[in-house]
Amino acid sequence: MTPMKEDYLKIIFELGGTKKKVSNKQIALSLDIAAGSVTEMVGKLVQEGLAKHTPYAGISLTKKGIRYAETLVRKHRIWEDFLVDKLHYGLPDVHSEAEVLEHVTSERLVDSLEAFLGNPTHCPHGGAIPDKEGHYQEDSHTSLADSQDGDEVAIERFIDNHDLLMYLHDIDLQIGQDVTVMKHDPFEGPVTIEVKATGQKIPVSYKAAHNVFVK
Amino acid sequence: MTPMKEDYLKIIFELGGTKKKVSNKQIALSLDIAAGSVTEMVGKLVQEGLAKHTPYAGISLTKKGIRYAETLVRKHRIWEDFLVDKLHYGLPDVHSEAEVLEHVTSERLVDSLEAFLGNPTHCPHGGAIPDKEGHYQEDSHTSLADSQDGDEVAIERFIDNHDLLMYLHDIDLQIGQDVTVMKHDPFEGPVTIEVKATGQKIPVSYKAAHNVFVK
DNA sequence: ATTAACGTTTAGGCAACTCAAAATGTCAAA
């Protein structure tokens, strides 16, 4: 197993390849790799029993592929937790470091790290960390944009994107905050929320609101 | 810069390429790579200004190459310290983990780790850790085998080899112990030492004694 | 001074992963 194969596996997983079929183009765009190369690489994953591929229809993961992708997500998120908790990295900076560390992390290392960190259940962006056996609670899929005016919700999870995280940091929106949804402006305008603890009112841009998940 | 180039650089450094010329064969043997491949790779290092190569005479590092190799040693040893100190790895097990982690470690990450660990000066095997600017105290080059009967010395450094470290752990010899050298048996027999703190007498095999350094 | 032994370099190939461009498939609008 090579780092690149692992990246393919993880991106298919993240694009929803556990349930539906993911298109060649989605993968090519996400990894910034030519479509032809994707077809070829997917062929290898299929040979190794990690993915299923119906030509022209799409790609999905086998049980074995899902299992493998979960171990990668586990490593990635454990490292992110370590970087924030122990090395005091900022949220926007952890992703790129974890991205390379995850590929050189043995089972023993990730297990040791997990114990050292006190068995965290969620990464700093709010994503669930699969345990050693691959068990984890499903992440929320209700975005702030989906919520209704008047809803009282908790900020649960951010999409792990550098620019988004910089923006959220600027406007002081954090995981775990309990907020009240005040109003949705029309024409793709901001969603305004009020942080319960401080009474602070925050307008969250339309696009960002689609990348913040609540429960 | 690729992981393999980094490995070449580090092995040339460790074989003494900072001062003398290192032979193609030494590198090939150390990395377990064919001699022809070594010539080729060295050519690339030369092109990048990291090494000097006089055909048929040998290979040495440029100032730039030395500087780079030091950053690798720094990363390697910082990781080793982390693994032993925070994750409670045993001495013999840290090398292989550090070997891969060092290649994916940014300057920011190694600096953060160093601070987190309290700016250690030596790795768990007793080797000096170069600081951010590349400064470090030269390691001792006096082996236990070189010492004289009656000498009172401190165990400073072990060569980082898995089997050796397993053996040293078995016979309970540790970095930092103050010991008295009792006798050198002839015919490549063991060197017997007495640990001052406990009065324990330990015979150290001839070969191991050549891989334990004291001061 | 030759030659044998051994280290080193060169040459030709292979495997992994990539790309660009050509060929093919799909689907929906005209």
Next chain:
DNA sequence: TTTGACATTTTGAGTTGCCTAAACGTTAAT
């Protein structure tokens, strides 16, 4: 149902780093 737009696969070729085998240098012993 034909055509155009676009996604997908196929093809041919480039890069990196490795290998084996052959050619070449060096050195030390005869």
